[in-house]
Amino acid sequence: MAKIQVSTNINNESVEYLCEPHDTMLSVLRNQLDLTGSKESCGSGDCGSCSVILDGELVCSCLMLAAEAEGSKLETIEGMSEGGKLHALQQKFLEKAALQCGICTPGFLMASKALLDHNPTPTETEVRFWLAGNLCRCTGYDKIVKAVLEVADDMKESA
């Protein structure tokens, strides 16, 4: 079968690629576009390490077909810091030791960003349920939840 040509926008840049109809977004990001910040830990939608934001919504890129990105806007971890300046969440994760091995971190950061975009003042319970789709085996989630809550607080203060 012929490959599908896709025109899309990733991290505010126009991107074109050819993909097989069955290729996942994750495999194209990682294996064709060199965007290896999104990780594959399960390939079945159960771990969130491949989390990206598609037209404002958090999705597992391992469950999305690459062909579906046509005409949309995709955000990946590689686009989170701007002009060499870390996003507040990235900075807080570093300061609060919210990562150990770090393999889950890109996914947690994308998921946390999507949360704060939707709900800038989440409760601890809301943070925990929103992030329940992201697995972390190292941290016990404690410092991740605290980091997200602190960023939300900081945003409140600066607003």
Add this chain to the structure above:
Amino acid sequence: MNEISNKWIGKNTVRPDGAEKVTGRAQYSSDTTMPGMIWGHVLRSPHPHAKIISINTKKAEALEGVKSVITSKDIVDFPLDKPVMLGIQDMRWMCRNIMARDKVLFHGHPLAAVAATTEAIAEKACNLIEVEYEILPWAIDIEDAIKDDAPILHDHIHFDGKPSNIAGTLEHKKGDIEEGFEKADVIIERDFKTEAVHQGYLETHSCLVSVAADGRATIWSSSQGQFMVRAMTSFLTGIPQSNIRAIPAEIGGGFGGKTIVYLEPLATVMSQKTGRPVKIVMNREDTMRASGPTSGSKSKIKIGATKDGKIVAAQGIYYLQAGAFPGSPIRGAAGCSLAPYDIPNAHTFGYDVVSNRSKVAAYRAPGAPIGAYGVECVLDEIAESLKICPLELRKINAAKEGTKAVHGPVFPKMGYIETLDAAINHPHYKAPLGKHQGRGVASGFWFNAGGESSAQLNITEDGNVVVTTGHPDVGGSRASIANITAELLGINHDRVSVLIGDTATIGYSNLTGGSRVLFASALVVTESAQIVINQLKQRAAKIWGIDEDAIDWENGEARPAGDNAGKFAPLTLAEIADKATATGGPIGAGYQVNTEGAEGGFATHICDVEVDMDLGIVRVKRYTSIQDVGKAIHPDYVEGQLQGGCAQGIGWALSEEYIYNKDGHLDNTGFLDYRMPVCSDLPMLDTVIIEVPNPKHPQGVRGVGEVPLVPPLAAISNAVYQAIGKRSYSLPMSPPKVLKIIEGS
């Protein structure tokens, strides 16, 4: 030696590898590619136990895009009659585990591999390999593997004079156990069962290997030891170690599971054969099916105590699953289970049982959580029957400096009792409980380890510092090493870079495992720093034309001391580095040694649960881990170890288990039904860091990473009992099981 001002030791600095990790740039194992790279895929057994009659690879080889097909014939054979050990791993088993010979021994056992231009073609080719099997009866569970007519996995393994699946035993004895039980006023004996659980690292196994035309191999992979990767690959491919360069990628979790190889030798052989770089990525399903979980177990624990709470005798008999090849962690179960207590008469015995499951690999304090589970639950019952507070009971019997442990050593200064006192005085222990809630406590011990380490500390031309060590950083060790280096040299933390060297650029360093990394690397970095400080003093002496003994190193500067004090303006590190060429050349030093003096670690945990009496769901409501860490070099990452281990323990106790179906296949190979705790399952995990410095370490460090997984199984079980009034003697305490216990059936 430099006075420790503790400007940096004990500070929560930002880790040197952090920015790359939060931006997605850090290179983990499967993130690397090479020009001309091809892809490998592994064919795995569909049967739990079968003889391999023949393997025909012709059709696979003929498929367009296929470059190489290999089987066990292409891997170095290690005959069964002679052990060849690398650490605790025997190459006889390792060669058969990565590629089955004669027999397949578990569902998922590799028996061939293909390299092709795409992953899809390699996978398709695997399906074209024709294998003729003679299916054999199999045994999955311990009971089935040790009964008289059990199918035997390895004919040459004998126990009690006949072929057996009991591959080994281990025993510890102290005093006279019979006499001890005679003195007891209360004796409790219980049987316990736990299921195999996986380490659950989120990064699956993968590697990229390039063998050049001159036969030299370069391996990029994530593991808990690049030197282990080099040595095992050398053994299994026959390439000398000097011709293998193993480059450690960032590691996405290991917890013990990445202390052996699965893919590197296969990719190396296929790269050798094709002249192309070969990449293999294991998927989640195969990682669960065929990479090491830790043992499931059955055990019998018997403890006797006098009325006043003194334990007079204790016995623990453990059977641990090894998987398809010998090597379960019976040492951890039999050695750690009674270590927190001073018991005059004790006996522990462990059986290493092979069965048709994947070979186990280390998992955080291997064997110790299983050992502690039964002992700490029985202690809870003893405390109840004697009407003594369970923490007081532990205090009455606590091991301390000078206690001779059941497993042999005499303890030096250590902080077990301190963890008990901290627990007794913690507000958590006194907080009121609600309906259907219960509180449990338990303690735990892990040996900790030293072993070989190397470090190189170089002063850059502009007077900053680069430190290289040989241990993969699984959770912030680089940050701790930066703290220690900054402290010793008296400079700002951000002037220190810390790197993990590959096998060609740093001296031999043993695995990241056994909670040894910071203990050992701090030792060699400290030695290197001392040498460098002496060099800096020598250079200053030359510049000033005075004796080097008359110079102090303080706050990052050389200062004239003694008679010369005040005669010269201090020279900073940068000023000395600037004159390095004129004063003798580059400044830097390496140090390598087999580190000794790692002393054991102890923890006590308090856990509150709430049980849904209708659904049988157990929810952890509050959790406090209290641990003697010696000295917390980077408190946040120490806490992180405590919290992460505790979360894994909660999974082991409540929801994780390997489930085999009637065909001997693992039924739950995905995260949906192999249920690890998610964010909404857990509360905040409190920690109390106790610091009783290890007297045998320059900074007082003890290993931290493993102990946190030892107490949770029992702490949670004891809490569930308090909540529902009935005890569970097996894990996981999943909702259906808990419901059955509640309903009394």
